[in-house]
Amino acid sequence: MKLPWLEPGDPFPPARRAWGPHDPAPGLLAAGGALDVDTLRRAYGGGIFPWFSEGQPILWWSTDPRMVLFTAEFRLHRSLRKTLRRFVDDPRCQVRFDTSFAEVIRACSSSLRDGQSGTWIVPDMVSAYEDFHAAGHAHSVETWIDGELAGGLYCVAIGQAVFGESMFTRVPDASKIALAALVAFCLAHGIDLIDCQQNTRHLASLGAREIPRAEFVAAVAARTQRTPPAWEFDPVYWRELLLPKPVA
The missing domain is CATH 3.40.630.70 (Leucyl/phenylalanyl-tRNA-protein transferase, C-terminal domain)
Structure with a gap:
């Protein structure tokens, strides 16, 4: 399953489209985008959060169950x-x-x-x-x-x-x-x-x-x-x- 790549300002995919239990990283929804205030507010309001390590792109998650x-x-x-x-x-x-x-x-x-x-x-x-x-x-x-x-x-x-x-x-x-x-x-x-x-x-x-x-x-x-x-x-x-x- 291809992971969506976001440009700054792009809307998030619905949380339900996050990778499932049989995908490489269950709960992973998208990569890229930005960490500005508006983007973070939209993410949290949609049940999405950022989580990534040094050297990785911004990764957005919505785990199921929560x-x-x-x-x-x-x-x-x-x-x-x-x-x-x-x-x-x-x-x-x-x-x-x-x-x-x-x-x-x-x-x-x-x-x-x-x-x-x-x-x-x-x-x-x-x-x-x-x-x-x-x-x-x-x-x-x-x-x-x-x-x-x-x-x-x-x-x-x-x-x-x-x-x-x-x-x-x-x-x-x-x-x-x-x-x-x-x-x-x-x-x-x-x-x-x-x-x-x-x-x-x-x-x-x-x-x-x-x-x-x-x-x-x-x-x-x-x-x-x-x-x-x-x-x-x-x-x-x-x-x-x-x-x-x-x-x-």
């Missing part, structure tokens, strides 16, 4: 609950949004996962997402301890559609705290879905699961039309995770 986290299904394990309670009660600890986006994405770029020999967050991606951040569509969730950036993540948000990208940690559990903060923020604002893109054991342990791509694309289309929240973290949002749930 790994997502329904925020109401987030599993707050007992150990992380204890960690969060200590964090919330410690005046030296703080969650911030968007105060150090450049540092967060660069830390994610240099944080290799097990089995990786390089990073997909190449310099062109860093530059593109910094522009996306400046346009208001990419955000950093930051865990601060004693005035130092201890860990965090960055994500994309269009309307009320939220797409997780990557995380890093310099202190044990700092990235998990950032993810919990993102979930708490989403719950507080009625955002029910976070895209996780790829199926990993870690994400599954936190409650993420796969859904059909068609269902995901339809969900994104609806959520991108909703009014976005103000991307600011208020400690009161921790109540969404730490207060006892009412008994039905």
